[in-house]
Amino acid sequence: MPATRPLHLAADIGGPPHYEARHYTALARLAERGTLDFVTLGDSFARPGLDALAVLARVAPATERIGLVPTVTTTHTEPFHVSSAVATLDWVSRGRAGWSPEVSTTEAEAALFGRRPAAPLADLWHEAREVADVAAKLWDSWEDGAEIRDEPTGRFIDRDKLHYVDFEGRTFSVRGPAIVPRPPQGHPVTVIDASAPEPRAAAVRHADVALVRAEDPAAARALREELRDRARAHGRDPERLRVLVSLPVELHTTADAVALAGLIGDWYEQGAAEGFQLRPAEPERDLALLVDGTVPVLQHRGLLRRFYPGATLREHLGLARPVNQYAHAGSPS
Amino acid sequence: MTKQLHLAAHFPGVNNTTVWADPRSKSQIDFSSFVHLARTAERGLFDFFFLAEGLRLREHKGRIHDLDVVGRPESLTVLSALAAVTEHLGLAATVNATFNEPYELARRLASLDHLSGGRAAWNVVTSFDAFTGENFRRGGYLDRADRYTRAAEFVATARELWDSWTPDGTPRPFAHHGQHFSISGEFTVPRSPQGHPVVIQAGDSGEGREFAASTADIVFTRHGTLEAGQEFYADVKSRLARYGRRPEDLKIMPGVTVVLGDTDAEAQEKAADIRRRQISPQNAIVALEQIWGRDLSAYDPDGPLPDIDPDPDSELVKGRVKVGDPFTVAAKWRALSEAKGLSIRQTVIETSGRQSFIGTPASVADRLTEFVTADAADGFILVPHLTPGGLDDFVDRVVPLLQERGVFRTEYSGPTLRSHLGLPTPVRKG
Ligand SMILES: Cc1cc2nc3c(=O)[nH]c(=O)nc-3n(C[C@H](O)[C@H](O)[C@H](O)COP(=O)(O)O)c2cc1C
Numbered sequence: 173m174p175a176t177r178p179l180h181l182a183a184d185i186g187g188p189p190h191y192e193a194r195h196y197t198a199l200a201r202l203a204e205r206g207t208l209d210f211v212t213l214g215d216s217f218a219r220p221g222l223d224a225l226a227v228l229a230r231v232a233p234a235t236e237r238i239g240l241v242p243t244v245t246t247t248h249t250e251p252f253h254v255s256s257a258v259a260t261l262d263w264v265s266r267g268r269a270g271w272s273p274e275v276s277t278t279e280a281e282a283a284l285f286g287r288r289p290a291a292p293l294a295d296l297w298h299e300a301r302e303v304a305d306v307a308a309k310l311w312d313s314w315e316d317g318a319e320i321r322d323e324p325t326g327r328f329i330d331r332d333k334l335h336y337v338d339f340e341g342r343t344f345s346v347r348g349p350a351i352v353p354r355p356p357q358g359h360p361v362t363v364i365d366a367s368a369p370e371p372r373a374a375a376v377r378h379a380d381v382a383l384v385r386a387e388d389p390a391a392a393r394a395l396r397e398e399l400r401d402r403a404r405a406h407g408r409d410p411e412r413l414r415v416l417v418s419l420p421v422e423l424h425t426t427a428d429a430v431a432l433a434g435l436i437g438d439w440y441e442q443g444a445a446e447g448f449q450l451r452p453a454e455p456e457r458d459l460a461l462l463v464d465g466t467v468p469v470l471q472h473r474g475l476l477r478r479f480y481p482g483a484t485l486r487e488h489l490g491l492a493r494p495v496n497q498y499a500h501a502g503s504p505s
Numbered sequence: 506m507t508k509q510l511h512l513a514a515h516f517p518g519v520n521n522t523t524v525w526a527d528p529r530s531k532s533q534i535d536f537s538s539f540v541h542l543a544r545t546a547e548r549g550l551f552d553f554f555f556l557a558e559g560l561r562l563r564e565h566k567g568r569i570h571d572l573d574v575v576g577r578p579e580s581l582t583v584l585s586a587l588a589a590v591t592e593h594l595g596l597a598a599t600v601n602a603t604f605n606e607p608y609e610l611a612r613r614l615a616s617l618d619h620l621s622g623g624r625a626a627w628n629v630v631t632s633f634d635a636f637t638g639e640n641f642r643r644g645g646y647l648d649r650a651d652r653y654t655r656a657a658e659f660v661a662t663a664r665e666l667w668d669s670w671t672p673d674g675t676p677r678p679f680a681h682h683g684q685h686f687s688i689s690g691e692f693t694v695p696r697s698p699q700g701h702p703v704v705i706q707a708g709d710s711g712e713g714r715e716f717a718a719s720t721a722d723i724v725f726t727r728h729g730t731l732e733a734g735q736e737f738y739a740d741v742k743s744r745l746a747r748y749g750r751r752p753e754d755l756k757i758m759p760g761v762t763v764v765l766g767d768t769d770a771e772a773q774e775k776a777a778d779i780r781r782r783q784i785s786p787q788n789a790i791v792a793l794e795q796i797w798g799r800d801l802s803a804y805d806p807d808g809p810l811p812d813i814d815p816d817p818d819s820e821l822v823k824g825r826v827k828v829g830d831p832f833t834v835a836a837k838w839r840a841l842s843e844a845k846g847l848s849i850r851q852t853v854i855e856t857s858g859r860q861s862f863i864g865t866p867a868s869v870a871d872r873l874t875e876f877v878t879a880d881a882a883d884g885f886i887l888v889p890h891l892t893p894g895g896l897d898d899f900v901d902r903v904v905p906l907l908q909e910r911g912v913f914r915t916e917y918s919g920p921t922l923r924s925h926l927g928l929p930t931p932v933r934k935g
Pocket of ligand 1: 558559629712
């Protein structure tokens with residue numbers, strides 16, 4: 173990896189559940205002060221906690237630059253609603269949204285919905301891939317500039333720039349188009365934890381950011397190469413995939429924070445990955461040390477930028493705004 | 506104390522209410538528009554901010570309807586964000602009971618209630634058409650009767666979930682086994698600041714009214730005239746006792762528009778101009794086709810109504826609530842058009858508006874007060890024709906007069922939407 177490439181840093185702001193907006197807003201602002209690319213917030217129907225996407229929507233107007241990436245489950249939810257909510261997070265954050273698709277594997281989660289039994293992981297991730305696919309289609313179902321407000325003809329929209337997606341999956345179908353116009357980033361950023369084989373198969377097809385877990389830089393580099401090769405095999409440009417090592421962190425002192433900077437810098441310089449998603453044991457404590465201890469050292473070493481050069485999460489990540497898959501199809505709706 | 510009135514702000518959604526060609530009309534999707542209207546409403550000490558819902562783009566003659574404002578964000582997500590830029594304003598989302606599941610929706614609503622400090626509301630609607638269903642796993646499968654039994658069981662189930670944590674803050678297992686839902690487990694969210702988010706109902710059939718009487722905190726209605734309002738009000742309030750509820754436990758709020766002028770004549774002129782711009786020649790034909798169920802594009806909007814009969818089995822229009830038997834409506838329109846010598850467009854203008862309060866700020870304040878004191882309503886959901894500045898004048902010019910007359914609050918008395926509405930916190934069951 174060329175050394176000029178910026179290091180990407182993200183942090184998880186989960187931890188024990190809180191039920192007040194203030195807590196999450198404070199953490200996201202802290203991460204923003206450290207010019208991190210994005211924060212992640214995990215979610216599940218199975219354990220106490222608020223809806224993560226709602227929490228980050230609440231955080232959006234209270235922050236300016238930081239990317240916001242909630243976990244969104246695809247198993248018992250409606251793909252149409254999921255795509256609308258993620259697109260809306262992008263609208264309310266003015267282009268800072270991502271989402272991290274997840275599946276619900278247990279009978280306990282299935283019983284909360286009572287619609288179908290738990291399914292094997294491979295089936296659930298197959299479905300999650302279909303959800304990611306239909307979400308992208310729905311985000312594209314309005315071309316940019318579909319809203320024309322043409323007074324002479326009385327037309328508010330140009331319906332030739334709106335598209336039915338007519339998606340037929342194994343477990344659902346969606347006619348489209350979306351009710352939400354194409355979001356500011358075109359597609360919000362898709363982040364997939366690619367640790368296990370099933371989500372990895374989804375990541376190589378759909379992820380903009382893949383998270384990997386590894387014991388040492390060599391193992392991380394091997395994973396990164398594998399992901400890039402497989403993305404290429406699916407016809408994707410591997411330069412459009414960011415691989416971040418997901419690291420648990422526990423910081424008690426400034427010395428810990430400096431040591432973490434050393435580790436991050438070393439791994440990065442050995443080409444382990446394009447960056448790191450840090451998972452603090454205690455977000456309030458660890459994030460403060462990370463921002464005031466680790467970040468300045470990395471900046472001093474010239475590895476981490478000191479300010480946000482752009483406004484959207486895609487810009488932070490150096491990812492282009494996706495071309496609309498319908499825009500050149502030339503097929504009227 | 507004099508009966509107090511309640512006010513809500515409707516963010517213009519997908520309808521020809523919005524005059525998008527007006528130079529003051531801004532984006533219907535940028536977050537800044539939502540912030541503008543919400544802050545205006547909060548400045549005016551409104552009870553809540555209201556978002557409608559549509560889950561499929563409307564079609565007309567097999568193609569996407571392209572004349573009106575269309576494209577909107579997902580409600581609960583926008584409202585979560587608005588919670589960050591407002592402090593007191595209630596935040597009401599219209600969310601379908603047919604194409605959602607109780608566990609997930611109850612969780613999203615409870616999350617909004619926590620994130621807003623007790624300001625969440627849910628307008629329970631029941632679209633049922635296979636047309637909307639084509640976007641969902643569920644498909645379109647519910648007939649008219651079933652969608653209300655599902656909606657009622659949905660709300661009851663959500664209330665069980667909202668009640669499921671113990672007062673000391675630990676989840677207690679729930680199990681609900683009913684006709685539409687058979688679910689069990691633990692809810693992920695503690696009891697929210699309002700106990701239960703406020704429940705709104707919009708729908709006018711007997712089943713709809715009964716559903717409102719049994720479980721809703723607010724009814725959103727279209728009955729706007731004084732007489733129709735009083736009739737509806739008396740009918741719905743009389744249904745409450747059957748459920749052990751008091752008349753004041755359910756607030757009746759029609760959706761209305763307001764047009765202000767420095768004189769009554771000026772306001773009338775403005776209102777006529779707005780109606781003309783809402784009903785463009787193209788929109789007049791579309792409105793006619795919606796009733797007739799036929800292609801009427803050959804007709805002149807400035808000419809007379811067609812003398813052919815409506816097609817009762819028409820599939821021409823999709824995604825809109827039907828407004829009654831087409832033959833009855835057509836006959837009424839013809840009679841009106843003949844009696845007053847109205848063209849197609851004039852007839853549509855004359856028949857399609859909702860209740861409007863038109864006049865000087867003082868006369869509008871008087872009329873609003875009269876409606877509320879005469880028990881035609883408990884308050885109003887104001888539907889502006891401009892996004893997002895459509896309520897600026899109302900808040901600046903009418904609200905102070907309502908306050909002077911002693912019928913509207915001069916400050917918020919509490920932090921939650923229930924406190925604005927004077928509604929008690931629901932008693933925890935189980
Ligand atoms: C004032 C009012 C507002 C409504 N708003 C919505 C809406 O935003 N979204 C929706 O899907 N249905 C909406 N509805 C439709 C109702 O939920 C219901 O489907 C419809 O009124 C038919 O039910 P009914 O026969 O009981 O009237 C609304 C109805 C009324 C009366």
